[in-house]
Amino acid sequence: MDPEEQTSDLYGIIQSVVHVEWLSTALTVAIALAFTALVARAVTKVLRRVLSHDNSPLPSSSIFVNIARIAVWAVGVSVVLSSCFGIDVSAAITALGIGGIAISLGFQDTLSNLIGGVQVSITGLVEPGDYIEVGGRRGVVHDVTWRHTSLETLSGERVVVPNSVINKSSLTHLPPLTKVVVPLIVTTGGADLGAVAAKIVKAAGQAAQKVGGGMSQEPQVLFTEAMECGYRASLIVWVEDGDKHSLVKDAVVRAVAPYTMA
Secondary structure (H helix, E strand, O other), rough: HHHHHHHHHHHHHHHOOHHHHHHHHHHHHHHHHHHHHHHHHHHHHHHHHHHHHOOOOOOHHHHHHHHHHHHHHHHHHHHHHHHHHOOHHHHHHHHHHHHHHHHHHHHHHHHHHHHHHHHHHOOOOOOOOOOOEEEEEEEEEEEEOOOOOEEEOOOOOOEEEHHHHHOOOOEOOOOOOOOEEEHHHOOOOOOOOHEEEEEEHHHHHHHHHHOOOOOOOOOEEEEEEOOEEEEEEEEEEEOOOOOOOOHHHHHHHHHHHHHHOO
């Protein structure tokens, strides 16, 4: 066979396999997806910056960032399917809607957690930094995602609570970690309550300073009830470093114990 004919046949085979239109389509898809990725990244940065501001009406939960990222990618993929492959996206969505019941049943828990996360975030029921108790677990809210809310306990454990549980269970907002509350039963034996309270305040302040918790203001003792065995009271210590909540509480209880008995 003539070399020119062989070259012509080889060129024809290559052209049939790697068609110019396919190369153009692949290049268009790559550019469109790259542009979508850049837009999603930019939107994520802007949204995180907006949510981190103190005057933002929405909490700095990652659920809003994830929803925005998914929306950008959904639009980008829809444009690619429509312009590059001629797929009618609206018809595809309609077709998916027919099986929507089966899909919703299969992803019932996921949808419940997603809706629950949006609800607690938009209403401000739970925000990162809140100290809460839910489902018998206490902790500081670390983040609210599309599926769960993560808490960090005082012992450093990370607790994952499904968003649907928060919507269905009783939720208690606890005092911030900078406010250490110690319940007391004070037995004075007839001594002046004011003098006893002053000793408790002094001991609590010294104990808090010793462990490095600092104090934003003087401790306070509030007597709430007179009982046969003594007086029920609450000792409140305001510390500057909430991370030392447990250490401060332990030190304060040890320091005021001698002053709670006659």
